[in-house]
Structures are given as structure tokens and as C-alpha cells.
Amino acid sequence: MGRSPCCSKEGLNRGAWTALEDKILTAYIKAHGEGKWRNLPKRAGLKRCGKSCRLRWLNYLRPDIKRGNISHEEEELIIRLHKLLGNRWSLIAGRLPGRTDNEIKNYWNTTLGKKANAQSSSQSKQNSQSKSRAIEPITSTQPSKSTQATQVIRTKATRCPKVLLSMQSPPPPPETEIHSSTATEDDSPQASLLNHPQDGPNFHCGTEEVRAYHNDSDFLNFGRWNAFQPSDVIDGDGSMDNDYDKILARGSERSLALFDDLTSKDWAMNRCLEDNSTLDLEYLAHLLDSEEWP
DNA sequence: AAACAGCGCAACCGCCTCGGA
DNA sequence: TTCCGAGGCGGTTGCGCTGTT
Incomplete structure (x- = not known):
């Protein structure tokens, strides 16, 4: 019954990773790159589940991980x-x-x-004193167990294999072309686009269909957004083609425009934050604080 | 000094999505 | 179109450390 485990658990190490295991994993990934997690333990000579290796790498061993307290x-x-x-x-x-x-x-x-x-x-408490408001703030520490507050944008964390470039934006210079599918997370198309952060706010979908989609759908769903094709928008009967789109919060055009800017800056941040982290964080905080934020 | 409680974090689990065959 | 494997995600667990009694 149930699902088969992701790998045979027999004879595999579990629990905390040893320094030696870390070393082996790091060396292997440096030599062969990420991916093929299922085969990785065998090839690297680790008695670990592939998933476990992936997790260890992503959460702990990756060189770009920032250690220390959260500012x-x-x-x-x-x-x-x-x-x-x-x-x-x-x-x-x-x-x-x-x-x-x-x-x-x-x-x-x-x-x-x-x-x-x-x-x-x-x-x-204050609210109850000064009459109730229509929308409650996020309150739960366990949102999964309770309903998400109404303003939470429920998105899908989808990958972004395709990017729809604005028709209005100038074509990117050669060095900013969309990366191939081998790009890592940090080299994602979104990130590469923001090699020119000044172009960021102009990164939007350029057709009326797209605008309509934005008006009526998940304006924060980066994955969907970037994977978006005009043909995705409307089914034959004119309805939206994905169920989850229907349950997403509705965003206003204004919010969309603002978030265009936010995401663009954000992508820029992914690229540039090493040099400029405080600045960008402040900028993001400012944006999120903006009065225009819904 | 020992026992206990609370907390933080690394690791695990199971479900979901995607892409290729 | 369907199936299946791989990878990714969020929720949960459990161990070890620290503070308190």
C-alpha cells in the first residue's frame, strides 16, 4: 500500500550528516554539477537517499548560502x-x-x-475597538491548518521554462539572452533579464489578451506568468484553463504594475545583491510598504 | 549537579508538478 | 494521451542545545 519510497532505504544512512559525507557530496557536485539526484549517491559513494543529498546540498552545502542571523x-x-x-x-x-x-x-x-x-x-484588539474591518491580517503561524487570510496570494511554485518577453521592450543585448534550460536557479531567465534592471519595469506582457489575463488572474504567479503564452489564456469556451487560477486572489492592474516593478527589482536583486543587498532589501521593503500596496 | 522543559534547526516524509518516453 | 521517473515543495518530526527549577 501507499507510495513506493523514493529510493531503497535499506542500508542507507539517516539522520545527521557527517563531515566526511558533506565533503564527498560537495566534491562530487563540484566535479559533476547538480542534478541526477537519484543516481548521485551511488556514483558519489554515499549511503544516502538522493533526496537527502539534494536537501543537504541546497540547504547547507551550497557555497552561496548566507550563514548567520537574519537581519x-x-x-x-x-x-x-x-x-x-x-x-x-x-x-x-x-x-x-x-x-x-x-x-x-x-x-x-x-x-x-x-x-x-x-x-x-x-x-x-484595536480593530475590535475601532469597528471591524473587512479584511483580516495574516494571523496564523500554521496557515496550512487554518485558512489563509483573504489577501494572501496563493501561488504555485512552478518552474519557468519559458519567458514571454514584452513586445514593447527593446530586444536584449546578446549577453542578456535568455539562458538555456541548463541554467541554475540563480541563472534563471528572470535573473538574466535583470542584468538591465532599468528595463525591469518594462518587463510585462505586451498583448491585450495578456492584460486581460492579468486583470483577472494571478498577477503574482511568476511561474505562470513567465510561462505564459497568449494561447494559454482562454479556452475554447472563453474560460480560464487552470483551476488554480480561479481561486487566486484578484489583483488590480495597479497592483500588477507595481508588482512588475517589484519582481523586476527582485530579480535584479538575485543578480546583484551580493554587492548591494541592503539597498535592495530596503527598496523591496519600501515597495511592500508602499501605500499603493493592496 | 541533575532533571526537566522549551526552543531551534536539520532532516525526513509524502504529495505534487513537470517533462520525456 | 497516458504513464512514469525525477525533482521540488511544504509540513512535520526528532535530536541536541540551552535555560530554568
Whole structure:
């Protein structure tokens, strides 16, 4: 009964990784690159599940991982992004270069969730005193167990194999061409586009169909957005073709435009944050603080 | 000093999506 | 079109550390 395990668990090490295992895994990935996780343990001579190797690499061994305490700016950003995206940890982590989804998830569950709870409880006190509001803030530290607050944009963390470039944007110079499918996360098409962050706000879909789609759908769904093709928009009967699109929160054109800017800056951040992290975090925080934010 | 409780974090689990055959 | 393997994600677990009694 049930699903078959991702790999044979017999004879495999479990639990904490040893320094030797880390060394072997790191050396193997440096030599052969990421991917083929299922075969990796065998080839590398590790008695570990492929998934376990992947997790260890992504959450701990990767060289670009930022260690140490989460800064105040990062914390603020996490709170805001969580308010916006809910428990989409990978998406949130994507906005915080060097941080892993696991780390952010843990941080939220242990620290920020409580803070958010405390804040919201005091806020709801105020609210109850000064008449109720239509929309409640995010309050739960366990959103999965409770309903997401109405303003959370529920997205799918989809991969972005395709990118729709704006017809209005000038064609990118050769060095900013869309990367091939071998690109890593940091080299994602979105990131590469933002080699010219000044072009960022102009990165939008250029057809009326697309605009209609934005008006009526998941304006924050980067994956869908980037994978978007005009033909995706309307079925034969004129309805949206994906169920999850239907349950997504509705975003206004205004919000979309704002988020164009936000995501663009964000992508730029993924590229440039090593040099400029504070600045970009502040910028993001500013955007999220903007009055125009829904 | 020992026992206990609480917390933080690494690791695991199971489900989902995607892409290729 | 369907099936299946691989990879990715969010939720949960459990171990080890630290603070308190």
C-alpha cells in the first residue's frame, strides 16, 4: 500500500550528516554539477537517499548560502512577503538571496510566526475597538491548518521554462539572452533579464489578451506568468484553463504594475545583491510598504 | 549537579508538478 | 494521451542545545 519510497532505504544512512559525507557530496557536485539526484549517491559513494543529498546540498552545502542571523531588513521582508504569499517558502526564499526555504520556514515557525501572532492579536484588539474591518491580517503561524487570510496570494511554485518577453521592450543585448534550460536557479531567465534592471519595469506582457489575463488572474504567479503564452489564456469556451487560477486572489492592474516593478527589482536583486543587498532589501521593503500596496 | 522543559534547526516524509518516453 | 521517473515543495518530526527549577 501507499507510495513506493523514493529510493531503497535499506542500508542507507539517516539522520545527521557527517563531515566526511558533506565533503564527498560537495566534491562530487563540484566535479559533476547538480542534478541526477537519484543516481548521485551511488556514483558519489554515499549511503544516502538522493533526496537527502539534494536537501543537504541546497540547504547547507551550497557555497552561496548566507550563514548567520537574519537581519532586520530580511526579517521585515519575510513578514511582508509572507503576508503576500503565504507559506510559499521557496518563493519567499527566492526573494532573499543566500537564504533557503527551509531556513525561512524554520525562522518563521520559531520566531516570526509568534511575532506576527502577537502583532495581529494586538491589532485585532484595536480593530475590535475601532469597528471591524473587512479584511483580516495574516494571523496564523500554521496557515496550512487554518485558512489563509483573504489577501494572501496563493501561488504555485512552478518552474519557468519559458519567458514571454514584452513586445514593447527593446530586444536584449546578446549577453542578456535568455539562458538555456541548463541554467541554475540563480541563472534563471528572470535573473538574466535583470542584468538591465532599468528595463525591469518594462518587463510585462505586451498583448491585450495578456492584460486581460492579468486583470483577472494571478498577477503574482511568476511561474505562470513567465510561462505564459497568449494561447494559454482562454479556452475554447472563453474560460480560464487552470483551476488554480480561479481561486487566486484578484489583483488590480495597479497592483500588477507595481508588482512588475517589484519582481523586476527582485530579480535584479538575485543578480546583484551580493554587492548591494541592503539597498535592495530596503527598496523591496519600501515597495511592500508602499501605500499603493493592496 | 541533575532533571526537566522549551526552543531551534536539520532532516525526513509524502504529495505534487513537470517533462520525456 | 497516458504513464512514469525525477525533482521540488511544504509540513512535520526528532535530536541536541540551552535555560530554568
